[in-house]
Amino acid sequence: MRIETREEGGCRVVAIAGSADVESSAALREVLMGAIEGGAKCIICDLGRTDFICSDALGVLITAYLKARMRGGFVRLADPQEHLKDVLATTRLDHLFEIFADVTAAVGGCKAKKP
């Protein structure tokens, strides 16, 4: 798994490429928690190049979502491919996360929600 972060439209975009498996979850946790603790309010996980996700990595996304929300922020998901969409639907996490078709739409959604 490779993680790249960038700023886009005032949001922190965390692009996850490859497999978000049990071995990679710690690295993902470090990046997301680091962003939240560093003050990022709007975090977008770009899943466009994520080909696999396990329950451990899903747990990291949920923890980040809860932590960001406690600090008045957001974690949004963007561009999940078919297999990931299916996992999100199967786990009903598509009811927890706001999921956008792409990063641009997710940034727009964050802007609309900013106070």
Add this chain to the structure above:
Amino acid sequence: MPSLSPDTDNTYPWIEKVLPTRLEAIREAEGDVMERLENLGYDEDHQFAIRLAFEEALVNAMKHGNRMEPSRKVALAYRVSPECIQIRIRDDGEGFNSACVPDPTTDENLQRPCGRGIMLMRSYMDTVQYACRGKEVRMVRFRRSSDGGATP
């Protein structure tokens, strides 16, 4: 550890391994399974589903069964044929009752960061059964006739 293989088939034999309780060991075991699936022409949907269930079951065995104790092992057996994949995984732990695991998809559990492994295994495999008081899980996923496999 006693053998997990129920029988022998020279064409598509059961593969047996004893894994150390280390998460890194999962990737190596997974690599062999995925290679066999690919060689037999299993499509991407099958490969994704089997990889997910396989990883979840091994993680459960190591984390929840063996509690990541290095002295404990995980016994693994699998058989990949053109019709289906069969997987058996047994840990060295105390066992558990799978019926007592809360449903992670209910509204009250949706925000819990853990507890989705068994549900994912059940969702992505055709059968998931526990034996030996929960220490052993047996899973099967059949290939469908629509993707080049035989109808079970």
